[in-house]
Amino acid sequence: MAALTFWRRSIQARVVASTLVLSFVVVSVVGWFLLRQTRDGLLDDRVDAVVAEALDETEDARTRLASATLSDVDAAEQQRALVDPIIQRGLTRDFAVVLAGPAGPSGVAADPGGGGATYTFGLDRTSVPGSLVDHFSSVATPSWTYTTIRRLAPGGESVLSEPGIAVGSQVTLPADGRTYTLYLLFPTSEDEETLALVTRALLTAGVLLLLLVAGVTWLVAQQVVTPIRMARRVAERLAAGQLQERLEVSGEDDLARLATSFNQMASNLQRQIRQLEELSRVQRRFVSDVSHELRTPLTTVRMAGDVLHDAKGSFDPVTARAAELLQTELDRFETLLADLLEISRFDAGAAQLEVDDVNLVDVAHRVVDSTRPLADQRGVRLVVRAPDRPCLAEADVRRVERVLRNLVSNAIDHAGPRRPGATPTVVVRVAGDDHAAAVAVRDHGVGLAPGESAMVFNRFWRADPARARTSGGTGLGLSISLEDAHLHGGWLQAWGRPSEGAQFRLTLPRRNGDPLRRSPIPLIPDDVVESV
Incomplete structure (x- = not known):
């Protein structure tokens, strides 16, 4: 050999x-x-x-x-x-x-x-x-x-x-x-x-x-x-x-000229990479500085908005409605600011895990309970399918809950009925084996077109740019979720088909640092009929 x-x-x-x-x-x-x-x-x-x-x-x-x-x-x-x-x-x-x-x-x-x-x-x-x-x-x-x-x-x-x-x-x-x-x-x-x-x-x-x-x-x-x-x-x-690193150049033959060209290429690459690194560093610093600097005026605006919102009963209807809209947008702005700060920490490599034994069954129930008011408002039924025994994984519970909350919220926004007149349903499935634990969120809405399953994790990406964010999302949720999954050494994958809905699957290793080889939940849902 x-x-x-x-x-x-x-x-x-x-x-x-x-x-x-x-x-x-x-x-x-x-x-x-x-x-x-x-x-x-x-x-x-x-x-x-x-x-x-x-x-x-x-x-x-x-x-x-x-x-x-x-x-x-x-x-x-x-x-x-x-x-x-x-x-x-x-x-x-x-x-x-x-x-x-x-x-x-x-x-x-x-x-x-x-x-x-x-x-x-x-x-x-x-x-x-x-x-x-x-x-x-x-x-x-x-x-x-x-x-x-x-x-x-x-x-x-x-x-x-x-x-x-x-x-x-x-x-x-x-x-x-x-x-x-x-x-x-x-x-x-x-x-x-x-x-x-x-x-x-x-x-x-x-x-x-x-x-x-x-x-x-x-x-x-x-x-x-x-x-x-x-x-x-x-x-x-x-x-x-x-x-x-550079090649040593000796002589004037073809190999020497090749070494000279190689060194010139390496110098150009080094200069461009340093320019990109500097640009990226400036960009990350700009986002971080702007996010931090916006906190002080946002706090002041928040205080004024709270005063106006509490006193909206004494306003005429138009002014009262303006106070409610101001309060809603301030909430969204605070969420966006928090997401920008989180993204800047990922870009700077400063994100850290607080690892503990996490029961994904409990996390799934907590996330579903917290998002149920939004689901009731949209007329969506939430279903959790989990084993009776705990499904444990070494993970950061705050980040895992954030990932599942983003997935469930997106599923509620995009859920649709299988049949006309049927109640839209979002299914949260939990499963595990000896090496990995997984949570899958399935909806039956508009689905994803071919090629969109990879683009869906891009920052501020939307399948339909003309469609409004009904749940008040910032467009950074799935990007942050993907970074959280990578920080755990796990996978966050998406599947979708037009008019047949979509499924997002989070897979985490049972023990932090172990490599993943498979997921206990298939990426393509069991209720999908594969076309021949």
């Missing part, structure tokens, strides 16, 4: 391996071609030499036969006189001799293994190939072929074999006027040894060449890959936030 990982990650290893494979193929093809040429050249030279020597021996034999006296009428003696000198020369020049004959009737070759054959001592006469014997079944020109020369070992118990060349020619004895076939067998062991030596030399040179190519390729790839690895490490440190 480690080798496979190294292979996938190392360009240098893949370059060296591919170069070695290609070099091996090239060296193999060139080596095979050279060996073939060397072998053919050695054998061709050897064939030419042995054929010439065989023809010389045959011509010498014919000359001696022609000079023989007519008194030499004994064919056997003449045969011995013919072949013995050739056998003696063969012992010194390392070739074997077989004189077969005389030939039989027309079309029948003289058998070298027959009783009338004369041959070099220790030679196995089957060394003469049958194809060559058949060639001389009648009067024929000299011919040659490859063969295997077999000799008896000195003890006579084993046979020694070696490659060779057999050359045949025909002579006629004056004593009986019959035709005999002279076979000369020349071993090619020296040529085979030479070819083996050349093969070993080529193999050794090929291995050394491959090692040299591997070393050179490794060094060349190292020169190219090292700057790339340095760039990767610097890029990783830049991604980790160390914006001051």
Whole structure:
């Protein structure tokens, strides 16, 4: 597994391996071609030499036969006189001799293994190939072929074999006027040894060449890959936030120019990121300062509004109505100010959790009880579906209640009847398992269009901009809820479908800091029929 990982990650290893494979193929093809040429050249030279020597021996034999006296009428003696000198020369020049004959009737070759054959001592006469014997079944020109020369070992118990060349020619004895076939067998062991030596030399040179190519390729790839690895490490440190990291530039080649361009890109990114950070810091500080500065005048306005609201009974109807509207908007303004302060704390990373064991069943009932007046005012029925046993999670109860209150309030605003004339219903479901606890809020109102389930958590986002906020929301509730969920290490997810309502699901880990892998409540409600 480690080798496979190294292979996938190392360009240098893949370059060296591919170069070695290609070099091996090239060296193999060139080596095979050279060996073939060397072998053919050695054998061709050897064939030419042995054929010439065989023809010389045959011509010498014919000359001696022609000079023989007519008194030499004994064919056997003449045969011995013919072949013995050739056998003696063969012992010194390392070739074997077989004189077969005389030939039989027309079309029948003289058998070298027959009783009338004369041959070099220790030679196995089957060394003469049958194809060559058949060639001389009648009067024929000299011919040659490859063969295997077999000799008896000195003890006579084993046979020694070696490659060779057999050359045949025909002579006629004056004593009986019959035709005999002279076979000369020349071993090619020296040529085979030479070819083996050349093969070993080529193999050794090929291995050394491959090692040299591997070393050179490794060094060349190292020169190219090292700057790339340095760039990767610097890029990783830049991604980790160390914006001051830069590549070392040396030389004026392409890699040096690449390093220069990389450093310029890193400098531009660092400058832009710092500008964005500064802009974000100024923005967060502005929101925080404005929120704090608005508290004093808001307190004064609140006191004046309370006085006017308490005295509205003595006002004319128009003035009394204005006092009520002023009181309502002051309440909303205070809520908006509180939400802005909370958002500024999230942006500044100053939000902290006060973790305790929280029973989500109790939290769900408290939130439903607190929002029931709003639901009754809208004609919405609230239903809690929770287990009889506690559903505990380590969480900040204030933040969890705020999340559920926002979800239930939004569900009341957007609830609608499933059927005309039916009572709008919002269902709050609580469930848990060994790893997570979840609360889901389901309504059957207008729902969400495709893509809006992610946008619904954006600040001040509304599906229908022309639609008023009937419950007095500020447009920051779901954004704050999402931040609260992330602060717990949990999930806040939304599902919706036009005319089928929506469901928001809050999932928290049972133990604070544990990773979440699943939720005990499905995001898509059970009462939804999936379209095929």
